[in-house]
Amino acid sequence: MMAALRPRRSAMPGFGITMGVTLTMLSLVVLLPIGALVIKGTAFGPEAVWEVVNRPRTWAALWLSFRLSALAALFNLVFGVLLAWVLVRYRFVGRRLFDAAVDLPFALPTAVAGIALTTLYAPNGVFGSVLAHLGWRVAYTQWGIFVALVFVGLPFVVRTVQPVLATMDRELEEASATLGASRTRTICKVILPMLMPAALTGVALALARAVGEYGSVIFIAGNIPMRTEIAPLLIVIQLEEFNYDAAAAIGLAMLAISFVLLLAINLLQVWSRRRIENA
Amino acid sequence: MPDTVPHAFARHAVSPVTERAWVRHTLIALAATGLAVLVFAPLCVVFQEALAGDWRTALANPDARSAIRLTLTVTAISVPLNAIFGITAAWAITKFEFRGKALLITLIDLPFSVSPVVAGLCLVLLFGANTGIGGWMVAHGHPIIFALPGIVLATLFITFPFVARELIPLMTEQGRTEEEAALSLGASGLRTFATVTLPNIRWALLYGVLLSNARAMGEFGAVAVVSGKIRGQTATMPITIEMLYNEYLSVAAFTLAAVLALLALVTLALKTALELRHADQLAAIGHP
């Protein structure tokens, strides 16, 4: 492992120790437990795993979970970059309060978030009753799941873009403006590309988090099989039947899909950075 | 930072490095509306439910107190560990080129893509009483699952990527020129890190710590599986909130939830205080 990881250039010190600590902690905290899951799935047998996963209801739940998670992550990409921009670049009354509010979706236990969101969006809730007049049902439909997933993923993009934006060199913008570029052009061609790696990180994290989210979604989803049943609920259902193997099987399927998605985003990021550096 | 923007305004009616007033106001309004609908409204619900009844009694409950204590203990153990991990991982990843970098980053991200329920399941599969390791630990009087170590492990797992993922994009963007300069002037590695890297990354580090702190305190799904839910012993705040809610004690449940939200706000207040104190240095970073 270490040999494969050996750096091509070594002007910097500390590769051995930092990589050592990284790999040790990664193994102990993450890889070992996930390894236990993989071993459980392997012992169950690939055919059996496939049999559990390849059911219309499992596919429906996986498709629902990943589709809505992707939508929520995209929403958070746009809103998160906007929010980070406003928080870093502008001064206005209540800015610090806004800044503080960004982390709240993490601090509230997911179940509390789910209950609070359902209270708001149920047909007799503050938002729900208004939306009901417009003929739009949110709670107990896929929209409800979307709202919950946007909520749990909100901090990611903001908090990854914010530090990059805060330390970004303003001289580049000034140079761009001096060279006659319009503000819009400067933002699109200079600033946004520089924020891209951080924003993509945020999206990846928000997406991954949304896919696995259980606690908040369960209250607002309705949980009707084939329509509003999310994939993590299927795992809980299997566990309720003491069916650890099938639970591990669905968990593995989710893990595999998320892993591929994350890897793709991270490769995209490494690639986009190389492009910036070469340009 | 705060003094640089007005400075820019003062020079031009429309500065080349900011937007027109109406654009700024529209963006601020959009951000405010979004936050109000998405975050403040649910928070209002929590406080409204908590204040609807006798929240003082709820707070005086010994179970609630021990839950607060346990949650703070777990956070105090797991957040520093994650900070150390995050710094070392970010250093290794951003200061060196090696094959498999994207894979390593993805592995660090992995805990996010694991449903918290599955994360708990993983720990049970590894350390449960019916497994080799778990059985041995229980036999020697050091149970992991249904005790503090299990709760800490679950929290570490869930919050694992936060600090690293905050630092990696920033340190990538900053490159390694400054460190290389310091090293060529004869500074040791550790000194370079402390005097060059750390000042550059401390805000990102702080954001990472804040995020993992908030998440560590609020985590429910994974901890629920490994906690055992023994009142006054292994029930964290989120677990206690769920139990209270299931027992029709919604005032008590939402009071504890409000305390959790306030705890998160305390850490954010700390961050704000730091920002104010170091505003000049922060501005210096913005304009080197």
Added chain:
Amino acid sequence: MTIEISIRIGASRGLPGHMAGRTSAHYAIAPVVTAPRRSLAKRTVAAVITGALVLGAAGALNAQTLLNVSYDPTREFYREYNTQFANWWQAQGNAAPKLETSHGGSGAQARAVMDGLNAQVVTLALASDIDKIAQMGKLPADWQSRLPHNASPYTSTIVFLVRKGNPKHIQDWDDLTGDGIEVITPNPKTSGGARWNYLAAWAWAEKNGKDPKAFVHDLYAHVPVLDSGARGATTTFAQRGIGDVLLAWENEAYLALEQMGDDAFDIVVPSVSIRAEPPVAMVTANIKDDDQRALAQAYLEHLYAPEAQALAFKHFYRAWDTSAAAPEDVARFPKLDLVGIEDFGGWSKAQPDHFGDGGIFDQIYVPQ
């Protein structure tokens, strides 16, 4: 200085040994010269050790602990019962026991015990959950015959909770499948209690000459929200205003009336329902010595004592022994035709047939 020391020690007499030692040493010694400090430090150490020994010895004599792993809605009952039992146990000449409880979903709680949660006593919603623990060898397979009434000291049944005045005129099970009726019930796959709801509906259909499978199929087509637990379903119905009728445990329904005001809802008792038996058992594998065994055994047997039964009545459970119960607690429950789980061939048959992977409940949602 001497006065200072004596005050400190006197003031901290109420503290445990190590605290008292630390307080006196920490505050009082600082200005004193080296020689006395040593002797004081020695005395402190001695005090700490003695304190620890005394506490340790007392612990070995006194604090016999017991962990009761239970399901969600039993908190109020067991909180009162723990006090009642502890008093009774001490009156028998025993030391005060340390009684701990853990509450959660019945299935998840059973899983925790299987994975090593050190429970001496389990009091769950379904016999099938305890059977699973027994299959691991943690308690004898015939656990249910070791205590009276199938090891169920209290029972409950399934009733309907409707909106005040019963605007949709719901009287019995067949009214639930009427046009436009919305039924709220939790998911039987994730909620132990919801399995009783489903089985009660099945029993009614069987008794009334209908095809039970078609009836439950029809019934669940009227369910707009399948919450994961009983409490979630009650909230959906009561606070979100969704649905016309909530299928609920009788004790939950009365608790909901008590908590949310009886001016908002009515309880409707159907013609046929099911006797829900939440059983209790000792987890013999987790008993560490004879003293603990005696305590666990007494804890379970005392559940059948008249005063404990009265407590169960008070908490809206149908208990067995009415001799010490308040008459109004007993009179609350109407008589109705109750079937038992034995009519379904016991949980070992009903569980896989109806709620297992691919069982009858799963088939309801398979697209036809």
